[in-house]
Amino acid sequence: MSGTGWPEGAFETAALTVFWSAATIGLYWAAKRLNQRLRRWWSSPLLLAPILLIALVLGLHVSYRDYMAGTHWLLALMGPATVAFAVPIFEQRAMIRRFWAVLAMGVVAGSGTSMLTAYGLASLLGLGGDLRLSLLPRSVSTPFAMVVSGDIGGVPDLTAVFVVCTGVFGAAFGEALLLWLPLRSSLARGALFGMGAHGAGVAKAHQLGAEEGTIAGLVMVMVGLVNVLAAPMLAMVLR
Amino acid sequence: MSLHATTILFRRRLHMSRLGQILLMIGLWLAGEALVRATHLPLPGGVLGLGLLLVLLFTRRLSVHSARRGAQFFLGELLLFFVPAVLAVLDHPELFGWLGLKVAAVILLGTMMVMAVTALVVEFCCRLSMREGNAGHVRHRMA
16 A cells, blocks of 8 residues: 555545445435335334344444444534424424424423433333433434433433434334324324434324424424433433 | 625525535534534534524525525435434444343333323313414314
8 A cells, every 4th residue: 555645544444434335325225215115114214224234234244333434424414404404493483483382391291201201111120320321311313312311421322322213113103102192283293203203203294294294393303402401400410 | 796796696506506505504513513612502513503594594694495405405314314323232232132122112111101291291282272262273183
């Protein structure tokens, strides 16, 4: 490699980035197309793509660090994705002005339930320490959840995994829940998915209707903001 | 005068170009990150970027048409950005086994309760305010 002008290892890093980024985007895209046809809970790109990628990483005997180094930029795009939520919020400002109080009630009740059930159920099953703390912010969408997790003494990257599991479960079983609950307003149906299953839930809610989808997206952002602002107080209680 | 003309040209370009709008979102996010670093606010940079974009939209400095297509790109591919995060489980081999099942049970049961409580609270508040008659136009249909 000497004399080519490349710094030591730069070529390998570039190759790694291109390969793992292409694998991630390719499998995500394939899973998305499949899901558009099948529309089953297990064909969600959030479940299928990671499982295939884990198989690939394990099959090629690559370390998680190498994978992460190659795809970190994709995770970083959650930042601008958060910015993008300003557009639906702005477009739905009339609805927000009318219903913010009702939705805020749902967000506060949901966040409280989320923290209490995570703490209670984890204690019941004998899970403690930083694992239990990492479970607390699982109903908050990822960029927010990782901040909250760090604040209260959890492990942010574990929390990210739990957040995704929450999204997959929530989107999968939320529809069954809709059949059981006596819900008549699109507000309640949207809030259910936005609070319970964040990103994946918003995608699901958009399938039910534009109003449900908008409410879900809005609730998701509200949950994030409320929790990030409440985290320092929560940290004082937990420590 | 020429400055004005360039602004108009820039806006028209932004109006048309999805790539330009995507870059705008990334720029606002980076501005948010820089602000967080400068002020030590306990918020993700993306949230401040979201705030900045809202300010631009509400003050009419930016038309919503100049941001919509970029936003649609990011929101439409939202799940892609989560995929690498899931692979963090590989760093925690202790989760493959009993412990992982317990964690999954906590998440599943907890999430069902969260969704039920949230939906019922919102539904209850909706019916209350309906009775007061100021939410009459909410679309009601059977689930």
